[in-house]
Amino acid sequence: MSGRIIGISGPTVSIDLPGLKLYERVVVGHARLMGEVVRLEQERAIVQVYESTRGLGVGEPVAGTGTQLTVRLGPGLLGTMFDGLQRPLEAMRQSQGPFIQPGGAYSLSGNAQVLRFLPARKAGDEAQAGECLGFVEEGPFRHAVLAPGAGRILSIVDGEFAGDEAIACLEDGGRVFAHHEWPVRLPRPYRRKLSRFEPLVTGQRCIDFLFPLARGGSAIFPGGFGTGKTLLEQSIAKFAEVDIVVYVGCGERGNEMAEMLDDFSTLADPWSGRPLMSRTIVVVNTSNMPVAAREASIYTAVTMAEYYRDMGYNVLLLADSLSRWAEALREISSALEEMPGEEGYPTYLGSRMAEFFARAGVVETLDGRTGSLTLLLSISPPGGDFTEPVTQACMRNTGAFFMLDTTLAHRRHFPAINWFQSFSLYEQEVAAHFDQSLGAGWSALRNKTRALLQREESLREVAEIVGTEGLQDADRLLMRTAENIRRHFLAQNAYTDDAFSTPAQTFEKIRGMVEAHEDASRRLAKGGGACA
Ligand SMILES: Nc1ncnc2c1ncn2[C@@H]1O[C@H](COP(=O)(O)OP(=O)(O)OP(=O)(O)O)[C@@H](O)[C@H]1O
Ligand SMILES: [Mg+2]
Known part of the structure; x- marks a missing residue:
């Protein structure tokens, strides 16, 4: 069934096509732009067009597709x-060159490419809906191909096949492919x-x-x-x-x-x-x-x-x-x-x-x-x-x-x-996990680091009034440690090797900083002076 454009307002277009459903995909204008029905009224439907509507005119044809917006x-x-x-x-x-042409149909690479299939079931087996029939290899990744419905397998590929050929044929005439379409607005089931x-x-x-x-x-x-x-x-x-x-x-x-x-x-x-x-x-x-x-x-x-x-x-x-x-x-x-x-x-x-x-x-x-x-x-x-x-x-x-x-x-x-x-x-679950994998201490260190940063914040207000010289030695030491943590632990320059840190490296780094601080604090308390 086809209709006409009766109005255009920026990316939305009103059309006079009857029988459409909400979120149905619609092909708009001579350029065949892709759009989606976002509102239905008695005599018209409103379509949001996913491509530029520049040059589109009233009276141009529109056609419904009967399907929703899908991905392959x-x-x-x-x-x-x-x-x-x-x-x-x-x-x-x-x-087509560097600029996207409106209305261009898409084709997913790999459609006609030769792929490999490793069957998990064989001809004659009964398959249940959602059951894995085998795997298509894509580099190191294995795509599980699931049975779309229950049925007996008549034939199934073992080895190479062209990406657009059926992988398996079922007794009821159903054919299973490596690719399938799925409506984007519908969450996939689990x-x-x-x-x-x-x-x-x-x-x-x-x-x-x-x-x-x-x-x-x-x-x-x-x-x-x-x-x-x-x-x-x-x-x-x-x-x-x-x-x-x-x-x-x-x-x-x-x-x-x-x-x-x-x-x-x-x-x-x-x-x-x-x-x-x-x-x-x-x-x-x-x-x-x-x-x-x-x-x-x-x-x-x-x-x-x-x-x-x-x-x-x-x-x-x-x-x-x-x-x-x-x-x-x-x-x-x-x-x-x-x-x-x-x-x-x-x-x-x-x-x-x-x-x-x-x-x-x-x-x-x-x-x-x-x-x-x-x-x-x-x-x-x-x-x-x-x-x-x-x-x-x-x-x-x-x-x-x-x-x-x-x-x-x-x-x-x-x-x-x-x-x-x-x-x-x-926080709790993840910390419990790291406490186990890296040896206890992750959560305790995190609490100590938080407390240090918190204490620095309140000391900073005091330091602004009395100056850092007016602070006690222990507080000056704490402020120096907190600054060290901020500059060399929390900050990470994305343009250097430091951009990435494994959990073990993170743990070692902060442990070194906090332990050095505790050590210096102990010595300071004994009157030995801090050499942090
Ligand atoms: N981890 C980092 N290490 C070093 N420099 C950084 C880092 N993160 C951001 N920058 C600096 O900040 C600048 C802005 O970063 P970015 O473009 O990511 O900000 P944005 O929040 O995405 O900005 P906008 O609001 O404009 O999108 C970068 O060009 C870079 O110089
Ligand atoms: Mg940005």
Whole structure:
């Protein structure tokens, strides 16, 4: 069935096509732009268009597709850079030049490539829905191919096959492929969520030691302009101890993404030694790309991340920045003339964010493995005001909060994580884990470090009045130790070898500092003088 465009307002288009469903994918105009139905009224439907609507005219044809916005899941995702609609950018550059042509159809690399399949079942076996039929190899990663429904296997591939051929045929006529489509707004199914929190090592001492992140958890780090959000995201994408990283550049600068890709193509994963890009998927939706596609890029990325989680991998999704998605929601909402909520954001901002955060977790997958999806999201509050709606909406859902402090950034203390205002709900579980793996003492050291930093803060106020000379020797010693901790432990220069620290290195470093302080304090108390 086809209809016509009856009105255009920025990225939203009204059409007169009857019989559509909410969130159905629609092809808009002669350029065949991709859009999604976001509102249905009696005589018209409103579509948000994920590509630039420049040049689109009233009266141009529109057609429904009968499907929702989907992503294609299968081998070929890793090491690839996509736009928000999962179009592989490198392949498009080779065929169409450096600028994305509107309405371009996408094809996932690996579709027709020769792949290897290792069957786990054989012809004649009865397969249950969701059961693993075998594995497709993609470098070091194995894609489990799950039976879409119950049935007897008539034939199954063993060895090489072309990526677009069926891997198995079932008795009821069903065919199983290495690739399948999944609607992005629908969370992928799992057996159950597990409440197990193992540490996710980021390589950043301040995070790992003071505000640790857990696999399957979520963290936000809001920070004003230039507080180091992008650099922190990229450092963690490089060094995090996970199997797969999905990085979304959402509405941020294009040159930063280009620099990151250059960097990533030369580096190795510090945990496996393999090229970093071989574990990374990049979704690019920079500030000069259509606003509505920011929403698509977030959903596309999280669905790809869930796909790898379902294979039993530990996946980390990083997005820079969530505020740009919220701004896109606001823009679309105002084009739809919806009743605005706080600061013009739609009233459903909170529930939309909550739904998104709920996609994180440690799960038991349909075929009994354990996989995790962790979210690490930057937020750019305008004017560095953390009471604004996006930060607040995310704070209600997140498990860890790293507050990036403008004053610290001005002092060139990076990562500029404020150690008094940040928190992590995973602290106890993660500390218990490190107490076990590194020998007892992690939690005790953390408490001592916190106390030192806290005491320094109160002494600093006194020192401002009486000067450091007016302080007692023990207090001067404490201030020197705390400064040492701040400068050489909490701060990490992303451009040096110090950018990454293993938990053992972190532990040794802080233990050395705290023990030296205790030693000097003891000697001072005995009257021997501190030589710290
Ligand atoms: N860990 C770090 N080590 C050294 N320098 C850093 C570090 N983090 C940030 N910087 C410095 O701060 C600058 C700004 O960082 P970045 O671009 O990550 O900030 P941002 O918060 O993403 O900014 P914006 O709000 O503009 O997106 C960097 O160019 C770099 O000079
Ligand atoms: Mg940035």
